[in-house]
Amino acid sequence: MDEGFELRLIDALQPVRGFALAQGIYHLFSSGLYERIEGGPQSVREVAALLEFDAARTSGFLRYLANENYVTLSGDTVALTEKGRALGPYRPWYELLVGGYAETFQQVTDVLRGKGYATRDGRLVGIGSCGMSAYDALPLVRELMSDLPAAPASIVDLGCGDGTFLTGLVGDSGTVTGIGVDPYAPEESAAEGVRFVRSGATDYVRRSADPDAEPDAQQLCLAAFLLQEVLEQEGRGAVVELVRGALRRSGHLAVVEVDHRPADPQVMRHGLGLAYYNPYYLLHVLTEQRLETERFWQDLFDEAGARMVSRRVVDPRVDSTGLEVGYLLTRQEGAAR
Incomplete structure:
Protein backbone atom coordinates (compact mmCIF):
# COMPACT_ATOMS: atom_id res chain seq x y z
CA MET A 1 0.00 0.00 0.00
CA LEU A 87 -26.26 27.08 14.80
CA GLY A 88 -29.57 28.31 16.26
CA PRO A 89 -30.67 30.70 13.47
CA TYR A 90 -29.98 28.05 10.80
CA ARG A 91 -32.28 25.39 12.20
CA PRO A 92 -34.88 25.81 9.39
CA TRP A 93 -32.34 24.82 6.71
CA TYR A 94 -31.79 21.52 8.53
CA GLU A 95 -35.54 21.02 8.96
CA LEU A 96 -36.04 21.48 5.22
CA LEU A 97 -33.07 19.67 3.70
CA VAL A 98 -32.46 16.95 6.31
CA GLY A 99 -35.88 16.54 7.90
CA GLY A 100 -38.00 17.20 4.83
CA TYR A 101 -35.80 15.78 2.07
CA ALA A 102 -33.57 13.10 3.68
CA GLU A 103 -35.76 10.34 2.25
CA THR A 104 -35.69 12.06 -1.14
CA PHE A 105 -31.94 11.73 -1.52
CA GLN A 106 -32.15 8.03 -0.60
CA GLN A 107 -34.28 7.45 -3.72
CA VAL A 108 -31.98 8.92 -6.40
CA THR A 109 -31.31 5.62 -8.17
CA ASP A 110 -34.98 4.62 -8.24
CA VAL A 111 -35.94 7.97 -9.73
CA LEU A 112 -33.17 7.73 -12.34
CA ARG A 113 -34.69 4.38 -13.34
CA GLY A 114 -38.00 6.13 -13.95
CA LYS A 115 -39.80 4.73 -10.92
CA GLY A 116 -41.94 7.78 -10.32
CA TYR A 117 -41.09 10.75 -8.10
CA ALA A 118 -39.12 10.63 -4.89
CA THR A 119 -41.12 11.13 -1.71
CA ARG A 120 -40.57 13.82 0.91
CA ASP A 121 -41.95 14.76 4.32
CA GLY A 122 -44.39 17.51 3.36
CA ARG A 123 -44.96 18.62 6.93
CA LEU A 124 -41.26 19.17 7.62
CA VAL A 125 -40.74 20.75 4.20
CA GLY A 126 -43.42 23.27 5.16
CA ILE A 127 -41.94 23.91 8.60
CA GLY A 128 -38.42 24.34 7.25
CA SER A 129 -39.52 26.52 4.34
CA CYS A 130 -41.54 28.83 6.57
CA GLY A 131 -38.66 29.09 9.05
CA MET A 132 -36.17 29.95 6.31
CA SER A 133 -38.58 32.50 4.91
CA ALA A 134 -38.18 34.67 8.00
CA TYR A 135 -34.73 35.51 6.61
CA ASP A 136 -35.39 35.72 2.88
CA ALA A 137 -38.90 35.35 1.45
CA LEU A 138 -40.81 37.12 4.24
CA PRO A 139 -38.78 40.37 4.01
CA LEU A 140 -38.98 40.02 0.22
CA VAL A 141 -42.79 39.85 0.30
CA ARG A 142 -42.90 42.80 2.68
CA GLU A 143 -40.93 44.77 0.10
CA LEU A 144 -43.37 43.72 -2.62
CA MET A 145 -46.24 44.83 -0.38
CA SER A 146 -44.62 48.26 -0.11
CA ASP A 147 -45.16 48.53 -3.87
CA LEU A 148 -48.94 48.14 -3.50
CA PRO A 149 -51.06 51.26 -4.02
CA ALA A 150 -52.44 50.74 -0.49
CA ALA A 151 -51.90 48.30 2.37
CA PRO A 152 -54.05 45.17 1.92
CA ALA A 153 -56.98 44.43 4.20
CA SER A 154 -56.57 40.67 3.71
CA ILE A 155 -53.96 38.20 2.49
CA VAL A 156 -54.62 34.77 0.99
CA ASP A 157 -51.52 32.57 1.25
CA LEU A 158 -51.77 29.79 -1.32
CA GLY A 159 -49.49 26.97 -0.17
CA CYS A 160 -49.10 28.32 3.37
CA GLY A 161 -47.24 25.35 4.91
CA ASP A 162 -47.41 25.51 8.70
CA GLY A 163 -48.82 29.05 8.54
CA THR A 164 -45.96 30.94 10.18
CA PHE A 165 -45.23 32.89 7.00
CA LEU A 166 -48.80 34.16 6.80
CA THR A 167 -48.94 34.82 10.54
CA GLY A 168 -45.78 36.92 10.22
CA LEU A 169 -47.31 39.05 7.48
CA VAL A 170 -50.64 39.51 9.25
CA GLY A 171 -49.01 40.20 12.60
CA ASP A 172 -47.13 43.17 11.18
CA SER A 173 -50.21 45.38 11.29
CA GLY A 174 -52.79 43.87 13.61
CA THR A 175 -55.60 44.93 11.26
CA VAL A 176 -55.02 42.58 8.32
CA THR A 177 -56.85 39.23 8.15
CA GLY A 178 -55.44 36.12 6.52
CA ILE A 179 -56.47 32.83 4.95
CA GLY A 180 -53.87 30.07 4.65
CA VAL A 181 -54.48 27.35 2.06
CA ASP A 182 -52.45 24.12 2.07
CA PRO A 183 -53.04 20.35 2.24
CA TYR A 184 -50.78 20.38 5.34
CA ALA A 185 -52.23 23.55 6.90
CA PRO A 186 -52.84 23.52 10.67
CA GLU A 187 -56.35 22.60 11.74
CA GLU A 188 -56.64 25.75 13.84
CA SER A 189 -54.87 29.08 14.10
CA ALA A 190 -53.43 30.53 17.28
CA ALA A 191 -53.27 33.97 15.66
CA GLU A 192 -56.25 36.29 15.72
CA GLY A 193 -57.62 37.08 12.27
CA VAL A 194 -56.02 34.05 10.59
CA ARG A 195 -57.83 30.91 9.50
CA PHE A 196 -56.69 27.88 7.54
CA VAL A 197 -58.20 25.78 4.77
CA ARG A 198 -56.85 22.31 4.03
CA SER A 199 -56.97 22.28 0.26
CA GLY A 200 -54.81 22.33 -2.83
CA ALA A 201 -54.27 25.83 -4.21
CA THR A 202 -55.75 25.23 -7.66
CA ASP A 203 -58.93 23.67 -6.24
CA TYR A 204 -59.33 26.51 -3.75
CA VAL A 205 -58.88 29.25 -6.34
CA ARG A 206 -61.19 27.45 -8.79
CA ARG A 207 -63.93 27.29 -6.16
CA SER A 208 -63.51 30.79 -4.77
CA ALA A 209 -62.77 32.98 -7.80
CA ASP A 210 -65.98 34.47 -9.22
CA PRO A 211 -65.46 35.32 -12.91
CA ASP A 212 -68.39 37.76 -12.80
CA ALA A 213 -67.15 39.75 -9.82
CA GLU A 214 -64.57 42.50 -9.74
CA PRO A 215 -61.28 41.61 -8.02
CA ASP A 216 -61.06 42.66 -4.38
CA ALA A 217 -58.67 45.62 -4.61
CA GLN A 218 -57.92 45.34 -0.87
CA GLN A 219 -56.87 41.70 -1.03
CA LEU A 220 -53.42 40.28 -1.82
CA CYS A 221 -52.92 36.68 -2.96
CA LEU A 222 -49.54 35.10 -2.25
CA ALA A 223 -47.85 32.18 -4.01
CA ALA A 224 -44.43 31.58 -2.45
CA PHE A 225 -42.62 28.57 -3.98
CA LEU A 226 -46.02 27.25 -5.06
CA LEU A 227 -46.02 27.65 -8.84
CA GLN A 228 -43.10 25.22 -9.17
CA GLU A 229 -45.27 22.57 -7.48
CA VAL A 230 -48.31 23.16 -9.65
CA LEU A 231 -46.18 23.27 -12.80
CA GLU A 232 -44.78 19.76 -12.28
CA GLN A 233 -47.92 18.19 -10.82
CA GLU A 234 -50.63 19.77 -12.96
CA GLY A 235 -48.90 21.36 -15.95
CA ARG A 236 -48.35 24.81 -17.38
CA GLY A 237 -52.04 25.33 -18.18
CA ALA A 238 -52.95 24.83 -14.52
CA VAL A 239 -50.39 27.46 -13.47
CA VAL A 240 -51.78 29.93 -16.02
CA GLU A 241 -55.28 29.35 -14.67
CA LEU A 242 -54.07 29.65 -11.08
CA VAL A 243 -52.48 33.04 -11.77
CA ARG A 244 -55.51 34.15 -13.74
CA GLY A 245 -57.90 32.92 -11.05
CA ALA A 246 -55.94 34.55 -8.23
CA LEU A 247 -56.17 37.88 -10.06
CA ARG A 248 -59.91 37.39 -10.58
CA ARG A 249 -60.44 37.38 -6.83
CA SER A 250 -57.63 39.68 -5.65
CA GLY A 251 -56.27 42.99 -6.81
CA HIS A 252 -52.70 41.74 -6.71
CA LEU A 253 -50.72 38.49 -6.61
CA ALA A 254 -47.24 38.23 -5.06
CA VAL A 255 -45.12 35.37 -6.41
CA VAL A 256 -41.79 34.11 -5.06
CA GLU A 257 -39.79 31.61 -7.10
CA VAL A 258 -36.17 30.51 -7.58
CA ASP A 259 -34.41 31.19 -10.87
CA HIS A 260 -33.23 27.89 -12.39
CA ARG A 261 -29.53 28.25 -13.27
CA PRO A 262 -27.74 25.03 -12.22
CA ALA A 263 -25.43 25.12 -15.25
CA ASP A 264 -24.36 28.73 -14.69
CA PRO A 265 -20.73 28.78 -13.46
CA GLN A 266 -21.32 32.15 -11.81
CA VAL A 267 -23.94 30.56 -9.56
CA MET A 268 -22.07 27.33 -8.90
CA ARG A 269 -18.86 29.12 -7.94
CA HIS A 270 -20.76 31.11 -5.30
CA GLY A 271 -20.44 29.75 -1.75
CA LEU A 272 -24.20 29.57 -1.26
CA GLY A 273 -24.51 28.12 -4.76
CA LEU A 274 -22.67 24.98 -3.69
CA ALA A 275 -23.79 24.91 -0.03
CA TYR A 276 -27.52 25.32 -0.72
CA TYR A 277 -28.60 25.77 -4.32
CA ASN A 278 -26.75 22.76 -5.74
CA PRO A 279 -28.61 20.26 -3.49
CA TYR A 280 -31.78 22.37 -3.86
CA TYR A 281 -31.59 22.07 -7.65
CA LEU A 282 -30.98 18.32 -7.38
CA LEU A 283 -33.96 17.59 -5.15
CA HIS A 284 -36.20 19.44 -7.60
CA VAL A 285 -35.11 16.99 -10.31
CA LEU A 286 -36.30 14.15 -8.07
CA THR A 287 -39.60 15.41 -6.65
CA GLU A 288 -42.92 16.76 -7.89
CA GLN A 289 -41.52 20.27 -8.30
CA ARG A 290 -40.19 22.00 -11.40
CA LEU A 291 -37.95 25.03 -11.25
CA GLU A 292 -37.88 27.36 -14.22
CA THR A 293 -36.04 30.45 -15.41
CA GLU A 294 -37.15 34.02 -14.91
CA ARG A 295 -37.91 34.29 -18.63
CA PHE A 296 -40.26 31.30 -18.36
CA TRP A 297 -42.21 32.83 -15.48
CA GLN A 298 -42.44 36.24 -17.10
CA ASP A 299 -43.80 34.70 -20.32
CA LEU A 300 -46.31 32.67 -18.29
CA PHE A 301 -47.49 35.75 -16.39
CA ASP A 302 -48.05 37.51 -19.69
CA GLU A 303 -50.05 34.53 -21.00
CA ALA A 304 -52.19 34.64 -17.86
CA GLY A 305 -53.04 38.29 -18.48
CA ALA A 306 -50.90 39.55 -15.62
CA ARG A 307 -48.87 42.74 -15.57
CA MET A 308 -45.74 42.99 -13.48
CA VAL A 309 -45.91 45.89 -11.03
CA SER A 310 -42.49 45.26 -9.49
CA ARG A 311 -39.67 42.73 -9.24
CA ARG A 312 -37.39 42.35 -6.23
CA VAL A 313 -34.69 39.97 -4.98
CA VAL A 314 -33.65 38.85 -1.51
CA ASP A 315 -31.51 41.15 0.63
CA PRO A 316 -27.91 40.42 -0.52
CA ARG A 317 -26.79 40.32 3.12
CA VAL A 318 -28.79 37.08 3.36
CA ASP A 319 -28.41 35.73 -0.18
CA SER A 320 -26.29 37.60 -2.73
CA THR A 321 -26.91 35.12 -5.57
CA GLY A 322 -30.02 36.99 -6.74
CA LEU A 323 -31.70 33.64 -7.45
CA GLU A 324 -34.72 34.06 -5.19
CA VAL A 325 -37.01 36.49 -6.97
CA GLY A 326 -40.31 38.13 -6.02
CA TYR A 327 -42.88 39.49 -8.44
CA LEU A 328 -45.90 41.68 -7.70
CA LEU A 329 -48.57 41.14 -10.34
CA THR A 330 -51.89 42.70 -11.24
CA ARG A 331 -54.25 42.20 -14.17
CA GLN A 332 -53.45 43.70 -17.53
CA GLU A 333 -56.03 46.18 -18.71
CA GLY A 334 -58.57 44.38 -20.84
CA ALA A 335 -57.27 40.94 -19.82
CA ALA A 336 -59.74 38.06 -20.25
CA ARG A 337 -61.42 36.81 -17.11
Whole structure:
Protein backbone atom coordinates (compact mmCIF):
# COMPACT_ATOMS: atom_id res chain seq x y z
CA MET A 1 0.00 0.00 0.00
CA ASP A 2 1.43 3.39 -0.92
CA GLU A 3 2.16 6.06 1.68
CA GLY A 4 -0.60 8.42 0.51
CA PHE A 5 -3.54 6.00 0.84
CA GLU A 6 -4.64 7.10 4.32
CA LEU A 7 -4.65 10.79 3.37
CA ARG A 8 -6.72 10.05 0.27
CA LEU A 9 -9.09 7.93 2.39
CA ILE A 10 -9.58 10.78 4.84
CA ASP A 11 -10.39 13.13 1.98
CA ALA A 12 -12.72 10.62 0.33
CA LEU A 13 -14.69 10.16 3.56
CA GLN A 14 -15.41 13.85 4.14
CA PRO A 15 -18.83 13.61 2.41
CA VAL A 16 -19.69 10.71 4.73
CA ARG A 17 -18.65 12.80 7.70
CA GLY A 18 -20.84 15.62 6.41
CA PHE A 19 -23.78 13.23 5.91
CA ALA A 20 -23.57 11.96 9.50
CA LEU A 21 -23.04 15.45 10.88
CA ALA A 22 -26.07 16.89 9.07
CA GLN A 23 -28.18 14.10 10.59
CA GLY A 24 -26.67 14.73 14.01
CA ILE A 25 -27.37 18.45 13.94
CA TYR A 26 -30.92 17.89 12.69
CA HIS A 27 -31.63 15.49 15.56
CA LEU A 28 -29.97 17.80 18.07
CA PHE A 29 -32.72 20.26 17.14
CA SER A 30 -35.66 17.91 16.54
CA SER A 31 -35.07 15.83 19.69
CA GLY A 32 -35.47 18.85 21.97
CA LEU A 33 -31.89 18.53 23.24
CA TYR A 34 -30.84 21.88 21.81
CA GLU A 35 -33.51 23.78 23.74
CA ARG A 36 -32.68 21.91 26.96
CA ILE A 37 -28.98 22.81 26.90
CA GLU A 38 -29.24 26.21 25.24
CA GLY A 39 -29.57 27.96 28.59
CA GLY A 40 -26.30 26.65 30.01
CA PRO A 41 -24.56 23.48 31.26
CA GLN A 42 -26.93 20.64 32.13
CA SER A 43 -26.78 17.16 33.57
CA VAL A 44 -27.02 14.59 30.77
CA ARG A 45 -28.98 12.21 33.00
CA GLU A 46 -31.46 14.91 34.01
CA VAL A 47 -31.94 16.08 30.43
CA ALA A 48 -32.39 12.49 29.23
CA ALA A 49 -34.95 11.86 31.97
CA LEU A 50 -36.92 15.00 31.09
CA LEU A 51 -37.04 13.98 27.43
CA GLU A 52 -37.68 10.31 28.28
CA PHE A 53 -34.46 9.25 26.51
CA ASP A 54 -32.06 6.44 27.33
CA ALA A 55 -29.25 8.13 29.29
CA ALA A 56 -26.39 6.01 27.91
CA ARG A 57 -27.47 6.50 24.30
CA THR A 58 -28.01 10.21 24.87
CA SER A 59 -24.49 10.46 26.28
CA GLY A 60 -23.11 8.62 23.24
CA PHE A 61 -24.93 10.95 20.84
CA LEU A 62 -23.64 13.99 22.68
CA ARG A 63 -20.11 12.55 22.66
CA TYR A 64 -20.33 12.36 18.87
CA LEU A 65 -21.32 16.05 18.72
CA ALA A 66 -18.56 16.90 21.21
CA ASN A 67 -15.99 15.34 18.87
CA GLU A 68 -17.31 17.66 16.17
CA ASN A 69 -17.06 20.63 18.59
CA TYR A 70 -20.77 21.45 18.80
CA VAL A 71 -21.05 20.58 22.49
CA THR A 72 -18.67 20.04 25.40
CA LEU A 73 -19.14 16.89 27.46
CA SER A 74 -17.38 16.59 30.81
CA GLY A 75 -18.50 13.68 32.93
CA ASP A 76 -22.28 14.07 33.22
CA THR A 77 -22.30 17.74 32.18
CA VAL A 78 -23.08 18.93 28.65
CA ALA A 79 -23.07 22.45 27.24
CA LEU A 80 -23.20 24.03 23.81
CA THR A 81 -19.95 25.37 22.41
CA GLU A 82 -19.83 28.74 20.70
CA LYS A 83 -20.00 26.87 17.41
CA GLY A 84 -23.07 24.95 18.58
CA ARG A 85 -24.80 28.06 19.89
CA ALA A 86 -24.20 29.79 16.54
CA LEU A 87 -26.26 27.08 14.80
CA GLY A 88 -29.57 28.31 16.26
CA PRO A 89 -30.67 30.70 13.47
CA TYR A 90 -29.98 28.05 10.80
CA ARG A 91 -32.28 25.39 12.20
CA PRO A 92 -34.88 25.81 9.39
CA TRP A 93 -32.34 24.82 6.71
CA TYR A 94 -31.79 21.52 8.53
CA GLU A 95 -35.54 21.02 8.96
CA LEU A 96 -36.04 21.48 5.22
CA LEU A 97 -33.07 19.67 3.70
CA VAL A 98 -32.46 16.95 6.31
CA GLY A 99 -35.88 16.54 7.90
CA GLY A 100 -38.00 17.20 4.83
CA TYR A 101 -35.80 15.78 2.07
CA ALA A 102 -33.57 13.10 3.68
CA GLU A 103 -35.76 10.34 2.25
CA THR A 104 -35.69 12.06 -1.14
CA PHE A 105 -31.94 11.73 -1.52
CA GLN A 106 -32.15 8.03 -0.60
CA GLN A 107 -34.28 7.45 -3.72
CA VAL A 108 -31.98 8.92 -6.40
CA THR A 109 -31.31 5.62 -8.17
CA ASP A 110 -34.98 4.62 -8.24
CA VAL A 111 -35.94 7.97 -9.73
CA LEU A 112 -33.17 7.73 -12.34
CA ARG A 113 -34.69 4.38 -13.34
CA GLY A 114 -38.00 6.13 -13.95
CA LYS A 115 -39.80 4.73 -10.92
CA GLY A 116 -41.94 7.78 -10.32
CA TYR A 117 -41.09 10.75 -8.10
CA ALA A 118 -39.12 10.63 -4.89
CA THR A 119 -41.12 11.13 -1.71
CA ARG A 120 -40.57 13.82 0.91
CA ASP A 121 -41.95 14.76 4.32
CA GLY A 122 -44.39 17.51 3.36
CA ARG A 123 -44.96 18.62 6.93
CA LEU A 124 -41.26 19.17 7.62
CA VAL A 125 -40.74 20.75 4.20
CA GLY A 126 -43.42 23.27 5.16
CA ILE A 127 -41.94 23.91 8.60
CA GLY A 128 -38.42 24.34 7.25
CA SER A 129 -39.52 26.52 4.34
CA CYS A 130 -41.54 28.83 6.57
CA GLY A 131 -38.66 29.09 9.05
CA MET A 132 -36.17 29.95 6.31
CA SER A 133 -38.58 32.50 4.91
CA ALA A 134 -38.18 34.67 8.00
CA TYR A 135 -34.73 35.51 6.61
CA ASP A 136 -35.39 35.72 2.88
CA ALA A 137 -38.90 35.35 1.45
CA LEU A 138 -40.81 37.12 4.24
CA PRO A 139 -38.78 40.37 4.01
CA LEU A 140 -38.98 40.02 0.22
CA VAL A 141 -42.79 39.85 0.30
CA ARG A 142 -42.90 42.80 2.68
CA GLU A 143 -40.93 44.77 0.10
CA LEU A 144 -43.37 43.72 -2.62
CA MET A 145 -46.24 44.83 -0.38
CA SER A 146 -44.62 48.26 -0.11
CA ASP A 147 -45.16 48.53 -3.87
CA LEU A 148 -48.94 48.14 -3.50
CA PRO A 149 -51.06 51.26 -4.02
CA ALA A 150 -52.44 50.74 -0.49
CA ALA A 151 -51.90 48.30 2.37
CA PRO A 152 -54.05 45.17 1.92
CA ALA A 153 -56.98 44.43 4.20
CA SER A 154 -56.57 40.67 3.71
CA ILE A 155 -53.96 38.20 2.49
CA VAL A 156 -54.62 34.77 0.99
CA ASP A 157 -51.52 32.57 1.25
CA LEU A 158 -51.77 29.79 -1.32
CA GLY A 159 -49.49 26.97 -0.17
CA CYS A 160 -49.10 28.32 3.37
CA GLY A 161 -47.24 25.35 4.91
CA ASP A 162 -47.41 25.51 8.70
CA GLY A 163 -48.82 29.05 8.54
CA THR A 164 -45.96 30.94 10.18
CA PHE A 165 -45.23 32.89 7.00
CA LEU A 166 -48.80 34.16 6.80
CA THR A 167 -48.94 34.82 10.54
CA GLY A 168 -45.78 36.92 10.22
CA LEU A 169 -47.31 39.05 7.48
CA VAL A 170 -50.64 39.51 9.25
CA GLY A 171 -49.01 40.20 12.60
CA ASP A 172 -47.13 43.17 11.18
CA SER A 173 -50.21 45.38 11.29
CA GLY A 174 -52.79 43.87 13.61
CA THR A 175 -55.60 44.93 11.26
CA VAL A 176 -55.02 42.58 8.32
CA THR A 177 -56.85 39.23 8.15
CA GLY A 178 -55.44 36.12 6.52
CA ILE A 179 -56.47 32.83 4.95
CA GLY A 180 -53.87 30.07 4.65
CA VAL A 181 -54.48 27.35 2.06
CA ASP A 182 -52.45 24.12 2.07
CA PRO A 183 -53.04 20.35 2.24
CA TYR A 184 -50.78 20.38 5.34
CA ALA A 185 -52.23 23.55 6.90
CA PRO A 186 -52.84 23.52 10.67
CA GLU A 187 -56.35 22.60 11.74
CA GLU A 188 -56.64 25.75 13.84
CA SER A 189 -54.87 29.08 14.10
CA ALA A 190 -53.43 30.53 17.28
CA ALA A 191 -53.27 33.97 15.66
CA GLU A 192 -56.25 36.29 15.72
CA GLY A 193 -57.62 37.08 12.27
CA VAL A 194 -56.02 34.05 10.59
CA ARG A 195 -57.83 30.91 9.50
CA PHE A 196 -56.69 27.88 7.54
CA VAL A 197 -58.20 25.78 4.77
CA ARG A 198 -56.85 22.31 4.03
CA SER A 199 -56.97 22.28 0.26
CA GLY A 200 -54.81 22.33 -2.83
CA ALA A 201 -54.27 25.83 -4.21
CA THR A 202 -55.75 25.23 -7.66
CA ASP A 203 -58.93 23.67 -6.24
CA TYR A 204 -59.33 26.51 -3.75
CA VAL A 205 -58.88 29.25 -6.34
CA ARG A 206 -61.19 27.45 -8.79
CA ARG A 207 -63.93 27.29 -6.16
CA SER A 208 -63.51 30.79 -4.77
CA ALA A 209 -62.77 32.98 -7.80
CA ASP A 210 -65.98 34.47 -9.22
CA PRO A 211 -65.46 35.32 -12.91
CA ASP A 212 -68.39 37.76 -12.80
CA ALA A 213 -67.15 39.75 -9.82
CA GLU A 214 -64.57 42.50 -9.74
CA PRO A 215 -61.28 41.61 -8.02
CA ASP A 216 -61.06 42.66 -4.38
CA ALA A 217 -58.67 45.62 -4.61
CA GLN A 218 -57.92 45.34 -0.87
CA GLN A 219 -56.87 41.70 -1.03
CA LEU A 220 -53.42 40.28 -1.82
CA CYS A 221 -52.92 36.68 -2.96
CA LEU A 222 -49.54 35.10 -2.25
CA ALA A 223 -47.85 32.18 -4.01
CA ALA A 224 -44.43 31.58 -2.45
CA PHE A 225 -42.62 28.57 -3.98
CA LEU A 226 -46.02 27.25 -5.06
CA LEU A 227 -46.02 27.65 -8.84
CA GLN A 228 -43.10 25.22 -9.17
CA GLU A 229 -45.27 22.57 -7.48
CA VAL A 230 -48.31 23.16 -9.65
CA LEU A 231 -46.18 23.27 -12.80
CA GLU A 232 -44.78 19.76 -12.28
CA GLN A 233 -47.92 18.19 -10.82
CA GLU A 234 -50.63 19.77 -12.96
CA GLY A 235 -48.90 21.36 -15.95
CA ARG A 236 -48.35 24.81 -17.38
CA GLY A 237 -52.04 25.33 -18.18
CA ALA A 238 -52.95 24.83 -14.52
CA VAL A 239 -50.39 27.46 -13.47
CA VAL A 240 -51.78 29.93 -16.02
CA GLU A 241 -55.28 29.35 -14.67
CA LEU A 242 -54.07 29.65 -11.08
CA VAL A 243 -52.48 33.04 -11.77
CA ARG A 244 -55.51 34.15 -13.74
CA GLY A 245 -57.90 32.92 -11.05
CA ALA A 246 -55.94 34.55 -8.23
CA LEU A 247 -56.17 37.88 -10.06
CA ARG A 248 -59.91 37.39 -10.58
CA ARG A 249 -60.44 37.38 -6.83
CA SER A 250 -57.63 39.68 -5.65
CA GLY A 251 -56.27 42.99 -6.81
CA HIS A 252 -52.70 41.74 -6.71
CA LEU A 253 -50.72 38.49 -6.61
CA ALA A 254 -47.24 38.23 -5.06
CA VAL A 255 -45.12 35.37 -6.41
CA VAL A 256 -41.79 34.11 -5.06
CA GLU A 257 -39.79 31.61 -7.10
CA VAL A 258 -36.17 30.51 -7.58
CA ASP A 259 -34.41 31.19 -10.87
CA HIS A 260 -33.23 27.89 -12.39
CA ARG A 261 -29.53 28.25 -13.27
CA PRO A 262 -27.74 25.03 -12.22
CA ALA A 263 -25.43 25.12 -15.25
CA ASP A 264 -24.36 28.73 -14.69
CA PRO A 265 -20.73 28.78 -13.46
CA GLN A 266 -21.32 32.15 -11.81
CA VAL A 267 -23.94 30.56 -9.56
CA MET A 268 -22.07 27.33 -8.90
CA ARG A 269 -18.86 29.12 -7.94
CA HIS A 270 -20.76 31.11 -5.30
CA GLY A 271 -20.44 29.75 -1.75
CA LEU A 272 -24.20 29.57 -1.26
CA GLY A 273 -24.51 28.12 -4.76
CA LEU A 274 -22.67 24.98 -3.69
CA ALA A 275 -23.79 24.91 -0.03
CA TYR A 276 -27.52 25.32 -0.72
CA TYR A 277 -28.60 25.77 -4.32
CA ASN A 278 -26.75 22.76 -5.74
CA PRO A 279 -28.61 20.26 -3.49
CA TYR A 280 -31.78 22.37 -3.86
CA TYR A 281 -31.59 22.07 -7.65
CA LEU A 282 -30.98 18.32 -7.38
CA LEU A 283 -33.96 17.59 -5.15
CA HIS A 284 -36.20 19.44 -7.60
CA VAL A 285 -35.11 16.99 -10.31
CA LEU A 286 -36.30 14.15 -8.07
CA THR A 287 -39.60 15.41 -6.65
CA GLU A 288 -42.92 16.76 -7.89
CA GLN A 289 -41.52 20.27 -8.30
CA ARG A 290 -40.19 22.00 -11.40
CA LEU A 291 -37.95 25.03 -11.25
CA GLU A 292 -37.88 27.36 -14.22
CA THR A 293 -36.04 30.45 -15.41
CA GLU A 294 -37.15 34.02 -14.91
CA ARG A 295 -37.91 34.29 -18.63
CA PHE A 296 -40.26 31.30 -18.36
CA TRP A 297 -42.21 32.83 -15.48
CA GLN A 298 -42.44 36.24 -17.10
CA ASP A 299 -43.80 34.70 -20.32
CA LEU A 300 -46.31 32.67 -18.29
CA PHE A 301 -47.49 35.75 -16.39
CA ASP A 302 -48.05 37.51 -19.69
CA GLU A 303 -50.05 34.53 -21.00
CA ALA A 304 -52.19 34.64 -17.86
CA GLY A 305 -53.04 38.29 -18.48
CA ALA A 306 -50.90 39.55 -15.62
CA ARG A 307 -48.87 42.74 -15.57
CA MET A 308 -45.74 42.99 -13.48
CA VAL A 309 -45.91 45.89 -11.03
CA SER A 310 -42.49 45.26 -9.49
CA ARG A 311 -39.67 42.73 -9.24
CA ARG A 312 -37.39 42.35 -6.23
CA VAL A 313 -34.69 39.97 -4.98
CA VAL A 314 -33.65 38.85 -1.51
CA ASP A 315 -31.51 41.15 0.63
CA PRO A 316 -27.91 40.42 -0.52
CA ARG A 317 -26.79 40.32 3.12
CA VAL A 318 -28.79 37.08 3.36
CA ASP A 319 -28.41 35.73 -0.18
CA SER A 320 -26.29 37.60 -2.73
CA THR A 321 -26.91 35.12 -5.57
CA GLY A 322 -30.02 36.99 -6.74
CA LEU A 323 -31.70 33.64 -7.45
CA GLU A 324 -34.72 34.06 -5.19
CA VAL A 325 -37.01 36.49 -6.97
CA GLY A 326 -40.31 38.13 -6.02
CA TYR A 327 -42.88 39.49 -8.44
CA LEU A 328 -45.90 41.68 -7.70
CA LEU A 329 -48.57 41.14 -10.34
CA THR A 330 -51.89 42.70 -11.24
CA ARG A 331 -54.25 42.20 -14.17
CA GLN A 332 -53.45 43.70 -17.53
CA GLU A 333 -56.03 46.18 -18.71
CA GLY A 334 -58.57 44.38 -20.84
CA ALA A 335 -57.27 40.94 -19.82
CA ALA A 336 -59.74 38.06 -20.25
CA ARG A 337 -61.42 36.81 -17.11
